[in-house]
Amino acid sequence: MKVTFPHLGTMHIFCKAIAEASGIPYIVPPETSRKTLTLGVQHSNECICLPFKIILGNFIEALRMGADTIVMVGSGPPCRLGLYDLVQKVILEDMGLHYRWLTIPPRLTWQALWKNYEETKELKKELSWKNILLFPYGLRLGWKKMMACETLEKLAMRIRPREIQKGETQRRLKKALSMVDEAKTLRTLDQALERGKRLLQGTEQDVSRVPFKIAMVGELYTVMDPHINRGVEQKLGELGAEVTRSSWFSTHILRSLRRNKADQASERVRFFEASRAYLGYDVGAECNVSIGEAIVRAQEGFDGVVHLMPFACMPETTASGILTRVGKDWNIPILTLILDEQEIEGRIQTLLEAFVEMLQWKRKAG
Amino acid sequence: MEEKGRIGIPRALMFYRYFPLWKVFFEELGWNVRVSDGLDKRGNIVYLEDSCFPMKLLVTHSLVLKTQVDYLYLPRLVSLHRHHMMCPKFRGAPDIVRLATDGMVPILDDLVDLRVKGHSMRESLLKTGKRLGAKEAESKQAFQKAEAFFLNFQKRWLERINNLPIKQVFDLEAPEGVEEPEKTFRVAFIGHPYNLFDPDVSKEILTFAKSLGMRVITSETLSEREINAQLSDLSKEVYWSSGREIVGSLFHFLSGGVDGMIFLTSFKCGIDALLQELIRRKLKRSGKVSPPLLILSLDEHSGREGLMTRLEAFRDVMEERRHEFNLTYVRST
Numbered sequence: 001m002k003v004t005f006p007h008l009g010t011m012h013i014f015c016k017a018i019a020e021a022s023g024i025p026y027i028v029p030p031e032t033s034r035k036t037l038t039l040g041v042q043h044s045n046e047c048i049c050l051p052f053k054i055i056l057g058n059f060i061e062a063l064r065m066g067a068d069t070i071v072m073v074g075s076g077p078p079c080r081l082g083l084y085d086l087v088q089k090v091i092l093e094d095m096g097l098h099y100r101w102l103t104i105p106p107r108l109t110w111q112a113l114w115k116n117y118e119e120t121k122e123l124k125k126e127l128s129w130k131n132i133l134l135f136p137y138g139l140r141l142g143w144k145k146m147m148a149c150e151t152l153e154k155l156a157m158r159i160r161p162r163e164i165q166k167g168e169t170q171r172r173l174k175k176a177l178s179m180v181d182e183a184k185t186l187r188t189l190d191q192a193l194e195r196g197k198r199l200l201q202g203t204e205q206d207v208s209r210v211p212f213k214i215a216m217v218g219e220l221y222t223v224m225d226p227h228i229n230r231g232v233e234q235k236l237g238e239l240g241a242e243v244t245r246s247s248w249f250s251t252h253i254l255r256s257l258r259r260n261k262a263d264q265a266s267e268r269v270r271f272f273e274a275s276r277a278y279l280g281y282d283v284g285a286e287c288n289v290s291i292g293e294a295i296v297r298a299q300e301g302f303d304g305v306v307h308l309m310p311f312a313c314m315p316e317t318t319a320s321g322i323l324t325r326v327g328k329d330w331n332i333p334i335l336t337l338i339l340d341e342q343e344i345e346g347r348i349q350t351l352l353e354a355f356v357e358m359l360q361w362k363r364k365a366g
Numbered sequence: 367m368e369e370k371g372r373i374g375i376p377r378a379l380m381f382y383r384y385f386p387l388w389k390v391f392f393e394e395l396g397w398n399v400r401v402s403d404g405l406d407k408r409g410n411i412v413y414l415e416d417s418c419f420p421m422k423l424l425v426t427h428s429l430v431l432k433t434q435v436d437y438l439y440l441p442r443l444v445s446l447h448r449h450h451m452m453c454p455k456f457r458g459a460p461d462i463v464r465l466a467t468d469g470m471v472p473i474l475d476d477l478v479d480l481r482v483k484g485h486s487m488r489e490s491l492l493k494t495g496k497r498l499g500a501k502e503a504e505s506k507q508a509f510q511k512a513e514a515f516f517l518n519f520q521k522r523w524l525e526r527i528n529n530l531p532i533k534q535v536f537d538l539e540a541p542e543g544v545e546e547p548e549k550t551f552r553v554a555f556i557g558h559p560y561n562l563f564d565p566d567v568s569k570e571i572l573t574f575a576k577s578l579g580m581r582v583i584t585s586e587t588l589s590e591r592e593i594n595a596q597l598s599d600l601s602k603e604v605y606w607s608s609g610r611e612i613v614g615s616l617f618h619f620l621s622g623g624v625d626g627m628i629f630l631t632s633f634k635c636g637i638d639a640l641l642q643e644l645i646r647r648k649l650k651r652s653g654k655v656s657p658p659l660l661i662l663s664l665d666e667h668s669g670r671e672g673l674m675t676r677l678e679a680f681r682d683v684m685e686e687r688r689h690e691f692n693l694t695y696v697r698s699t
Binding site: 049082 | 416444452454460462605635639642648
């Protein structure tokens with residue numbers, strides 16, 4: 001058995017940790033590249049959303065490298081994400097690739113547990129008692145690593161607009177993340193995180209700068225994965241903007257575990273409430289939160305909002321229409337970036353530069 | 367009865383299934399129902415967001431109506447089935463139209479969600495009736511009449527779609543058309559009703575198909591059981607009711623009864639994009655001999671000429687196939 005999983009931001013770091021700590025063999029798919037995307041595009045329909053294509057590409061590459069068990073987070077209606085596995089399974093079969101599929105249920109219901117039981121029945125035979133006993137430790141290490149990555153990324157978002165040498169923070173962040181990645185136990189992880197933090201804080205900074213405050217909202221996959229959004233977060237930071245986002249792994253995991261009392265989750269409730277003025281019903285996925293977050297950020301005095309969505313995304317299309325009005329009503333510039341498989345990195349750079357320049361004029365004028 | 371005012375129903379989306387029901391209901395309550403016309407000659411469309419073609423048409427039609435009516439009727443169709451739901455875009459549709467019309471006209475957007483108690487089409491319409499100032503008994507009576515009319519309309523569906531020009535199918539005053547001469551091919555047209563029966567989306571493909579000697583068959587004639595039977599072996603349940611209808615009816619017709627199938631989708635339709643891939647691959651893998659399938663993807667830029675050529679070629683394929691397999695045409699409706 002060789003387990004594999006799709007790429008999404010820093011997900012491979014903690015997925016790897018879970019597998020490694022519990023002694024399960026795994027294969028990390030090669031870093032998402034042009035080739036991954038091409039594979040995904042080639043084997044799917046033009047109007048299927050970008051995350052589908054990239055995840056499919058990841059799976060194809062991993063299966064060709066020898067993986068045989070796919071672990072994928074499930075999701076529910078009404079968005080297409082909930083049916084990714086249905087279609088991807090047929091595509092992989094049609095391509096002649098062999099795999100086993102394991103879904104992590106989005107919500108812990110009896111139905112989901114039953115389905116999971118069916119799926120894991122075969123797999124369990126290949127796992128030893130050692131694997132199963134070590135699994136809780138693996139989960140704990142994985143969770144800690146995830147939180148460590150998030151801490152480092154959040155720190156980098158704050159430092160980036162103040163760095164003196166462009167690109168320095170990104171270099172240091174990469175190094176810090178790889179230190180977290182290399183830590184094997186909970187104790188060494190704590191040390192790695194401390195070293196990583198110090199490394200990032202050691203970046204030469206100009207503290208007198210007053211960076212723009214920009215919020216990134218939108219479909220979670222495009223917000224969280226730098227390969228899909230072509231590094232919007234980094235680009236904005238290097239243009240002198242302090243970026244904030246509310247989409248993190250921890251947000252979404254806590255949300256699906258219905259731990260609504262946690263701070264991050266209640267923040268989402270606040271966003272949701274704010275969107276009611278424009279949207280009378282829960283459209284699904286991140287749509288309402290995108291709108292609500294833009295409104296709340298405007299109230300909080302942010303300088304701008306960048307809205308990200310994959311081309312032809314069903315829920316976010318509604319959001320993008322409403323966000324144009326939100327921008328006018330709340331006097332906050334909103335830039336919507338629609339992402340697809342085309343070579344758009346240069347275009348995004350230009351758009352972001354223009355956006356930040358506009359913020360500069362706005363600041364000067366008022 | 368004195369007329370109370372005008373209610374506008376945009377000629378878009380689920381208009382193409384429920385219009386008879388809605389129209390009779392409001393007329394019974396004493397309201398004049400106004401429907402928008404198709405696009406003008408130049409085909410101008412207005413839209414707020416970069417959505418699929420049918421959504422853009424909804425906004426365009428609503429903008430035409432906004433100065434002519436007292437209310438716009440645009441129910442929030444979350445689900446039209448006990449377990450399954452509509453496309454997420456339907457959920458925000460009334461809000462999008464509200465923004466587009468700048469609040470110039472009040473929108474009757476009562477929720478329809480068959481998964482939840484108290485939100486059936488009937489209850490939603492009764493609520494709307496109440497908002498319009500009708501007594502409950504009046505509304506109930508109106509709905510009864512409307513439902514009877516609607517069921518009758520559905521029974522006559524195949525005749526209507528085959529005998530009437532496509533633009534008059536939803537013109538309820540139109541006389542029942544003349545019986546068309548016997549057709550050589552039975553062709554199943556599959557897709558969302560707002561793609562198939564909207565002349566602006568489908569470029570009147572049905573009219574052209576009929577002139578090529580095809581008898582039109584749609585998934586409206588299938589029972590839910592027949593559709594579900596085709597979906598039971600999928601590894602996960604398709605949760606969009608329209609998607610189920612498409613996949614289920616397609617596989618149903620594949621197993622026989624028709625000479626060919628045409629699947630009409632509009633560009634950027636999320637549901638169709640995903641399911642299209644599923645259908646294609648499933649067909650390829652099943653390896654069975656089946657009637658030919660043509661998938662047409664349309665948007666506001668599609669021209670009629672290209673469509674005609676493809677349809678003619680499709681007829682030739684069906685003809686070839688009939689010769690090859692020496693199939694005899696089974697006469698039945």
